Amino acid sequence: MGQLGPLATGLTGRAVIVTDTNVAPLYADAAVAALAGAGVAADVIDLPAGEASKCLTVYGEVMDRLLALKPAIDRGCLIVALGGGVVGDLAGFVAATALRGLDFINVPTTLLAAVDSSVGGKTGLDAAAGKNLIGAFHQPRAVLIDAATLGTLPAAELGNGLAECVKHGVIRDASLLDLIESSAAAIESADADVLADLIARNVAIKAAVVAADERESGQRAHLNFGHTIGHAIEAAGGFGGLSHGQAVSLGMVAAFSIAVGRKLVSQSDADRVRGILAALSLPVSFADTPSLPGEARQAGHLQEIMAHDKKARGGVVRFILPTSLGSVDIFDDVTADEVAAAVAALG
Amino acid sequence: MGQLGPLATGLTGRAVIVTDTNVAPLYADAAVAALAGAGVAADVIDLPAGEASKCLTVYGEVMDRLLALKPAIDRGCLIVALGGGVVGDLAGFVAATALRGLDFINVPTTLLAAVDSSVGGKTGLDAAAGKNLIGAFHQPRAVLIDAATLGTLPAAELGNGLAECVKHGVIRDASLLDLIESSAAAIESADADVLADLIARNVAIKAAVVAADERESGQRAHLNFGHTIGHAIEAAGGFGGLSHGQAVSLGMVAAFSIAVGRKLVSQSDADRVRGILAALSLPVSFADTPSLPGEARQAGHLQEIMAHDKKARGGVVRFILPTSLGSVDIFDDVTADEVAAAVAALG
Numbered sequence: 214m215g216q217l218g219p220l221a222t223g224l225t226g227r228a229v230i231v232t233d234t235n236v237a238p239l240y241a242d243a244a245v246a247a248l249a250g251a252g253v254a255a256d257v258i259d260l261p262a263g264e265a266s267k268c269l270t271v272y273g274e275v276m277d278r279l280l281a282l283k284p285a286i287d288r289g290c291l292i293v294a295l296g297g298g299v300v301g302d303l304a305g306f307v308a309a310t311a312l313r314g315l316d317f318i319n320v321p322t323t324l325l326a327a328v329d330s331s332v333g334g335k336t337g338l339d340a341a342a343g344k345n346l347i348g349a350f351h352q353p354r355a356v357l358i359d360a361a362t363l364g365t366l367p368a369a370e371l372g373n374g375l376a377e378c379v380k381h382g383v384i385r386d387a388s389l390l391d392l393i394e395s396s397a398a399a400i401e402s403a404d405a406d407v408l409a410d411l412i413a414r415n416v417a418i419k420a421a422v423v424a425a426d427e428r429e430s431g432q433r434a435h436l437n438f439g440h441t442i443g444h445a446i447e448a449a450g451g452f453g454g455l456s457h458g459q460a461v462s463l464g465m466v467a468a469f470s471i472a473v474g475r476k477l478v479s480q481s482d483a484d485r486v487r488g489i490l491a492a493l494s495l496p497v498s499f500a501d502t503p504s505l506p507g508e509a510r511q512a513g514h515l516q517e518i519m520a521h522d523k524k525a526r527g528g529v530v531r532f533i534l535p536t537s538l539g540s541v542d543i544f545d546d547v548t549a550d551e552v553a554a555a556v557a558a559l560g
Numbered sequence: 561m562g563q564l565g566p567l568a569t570g571l572t573g574r575a576v577i578v579t580d581t582n583v584a585p586l587y588a589d590a591a592v593a594a595l596a597g598a599g600v601a602a603d604v605i606d607l608p609a610g611e612a613s614k615c616l617t618v619y620g621e622v623m624d625r626l627l628a629l630k631p632a633i634d635r636g637c638l639i640v641a642l643g644g645g646v647v648g649d650l651a652g653f654v655a656a657t658a659l660r661g662l663d664f665i666n667v668p669t670t671l672l673a674a675v676d677s678s679v680g681g682k683t684g685l686d687a688a689a690g691k692n693l694i695g696a697f698h699q700p701r702a703v704l705i706d707a708a709t710l711g712t713l714p715a716a717e718l719g720n721g722l723a724e725c726v727k728h729g730v731i732r733d734a735s736l737l738d739l740i741e742s743s744a745a746a747i748e749s750a751d752a753d754v755l756a757d758l759i760a761r762n763v764a765i766k767a768a769v770v771a772a773d774e775r776e777s778g779q780r781a782h783l784n785f786g787h788t789i790g791h792a793i794e795a796a797g798g799f800g801g802l803s804h805g806q807a808v809s810l811g812m813v814a815a816f817s818i819a820v821g822r823k824l825v826s827q828s829d830a831d832r833v834r835g836i837l838a839a840l841s842l843p844v845s846f847a848d849t850p851s852l853p854g855e856a857r858q859a860g861h862l863q864e865i866m867a868h869d870k871k872a873r874g875g876v877v878r879f880i881l882p883t884s885l886g887s888v889d890i891f892d893d894v895t896a897d898e899v900a901a902a903v904a905a906l907g
Contacts (some may be wrong), residue, residue, distance in 0.1 A: 273616045280689035315694045342627035348660045
């Protein structure tokens, strides 16, 4: 966290830290101290922890608090997002839209935010009609990841990030899978050195994909690997269902199942990835997710959800399937039968 | 309005027209028909007419209606802003932030929106703490001005635009002042040919200023001529006080008064501009604004408001003063005595 001061002082003399009620007691004082040490005065605005905060109502409250600060902020004010994905997305959107645009620094404190949402410049809110439908592309001036903050993460939250790490290995870099495989125990115990290495490699992959396709016209779709069926399982599970990482883990297993059926990859490749997920305590079959309701296990129901996903075009569901360990391709011709077989194979 | 079809068809097959309850009965059908004629399907979303709509609550309602349309919109959807400045600012912000950014076309239906807010890419909302504090820079793909729509404007609304036209002449182009002077009667009767010529010249000036300084670091401040004291009079007048154009007209007269005192311009230049404003039925002294409350005529009160304006830096009030007809400069050293004398000269 100490590096926040030097990063900010080149940009501003005044900052506002946006964080949540879980993260504030842990790291807000350290962030304020780091900024003060570099001569940057900082206010703190905290929002209620949880996905429900990622809405226009809480955005309006944060904006009103920001604009009511005395003395009034000007365009030189820096926003610091300190927290997980919800804080990063909302604070980033605040930065994009306060006084028509302020600089911001993102300080992700979850593994998922560190390796995924903090890279790419997407900011935004959920709307009544769906997730992330309101927002802007607004790149942070810097992303500061302190692996020490990840030691306080609940296991489920760590799992959300690990599922994305496995995804990055599958779509771009087989050697990342080797690293995860050989370090699974150290990763699960949140060893800071191992996590720092893991994060650096994942950020590099995500950044390369995004840099090649910032506005999502082509290969950025590869990042959706495991998310097609995964999102449907997550949505069908409803509240109290699976975490995002758990659902994506099942989605990746299912995508491998389709790919094996098409002879794109071998069964042993599929088994190896399944083993890595299991070693990270992520579910690889419905037997691992006893709380998941019955309809979230039914292919027909999941396919209905997929057809209505915002990424579906004209009802065509797009799949990202592995073509080897470390590469994927886009397929628009996956049949309902193939999906049904893959879901059935989940148990 | 017929040109809307050809403009849109190059961009999209689907559009959503955002308008207000005053403009919709007059022009929404024509806009839908123009789009349909070019093969572009269009929905219409109307918001309550008036400045009070330029807020986060109405923005959220418009966004919910937009995102609830069936079939769901995708990033290829075009937003058409059809109305005055409030509609343009709000619909532009909707376009900037729906699905992280949609194209939009602005169709201003007031003279003020045509010559001022439709040029420059500023979109946004008012916040509890002040006007235009929430927003984004988002350039329209096209601005379509149909001078025929201005024939239905109330006189006060026409005056709001005319004050900005005089401003543009003073800051950049003395020959525009000649045009306004010689055509005042035709302008006041909303002659479409004269207005079309007037609009074209004003858009060119505004666009040149903005293009040279999109993010407001330098000469864009020239556009604030007449607005320093003008904004203060408008704010002090409160609801039921002066229109923006009336207040800016008084502000321009006061700025000339300061400039004459500094021998930047001659008394005859000041008298000429005053005569042009009067010929356009804009107020040039407090005698022309009997409804304005007493405190909005007191220099001390106005100076307090100016010191708290978001454009003031460290309490220093920045003035834009004419240095000849057609050019202005920035002055940070105008004294309280000079302001008091200029306000006193308003009567």
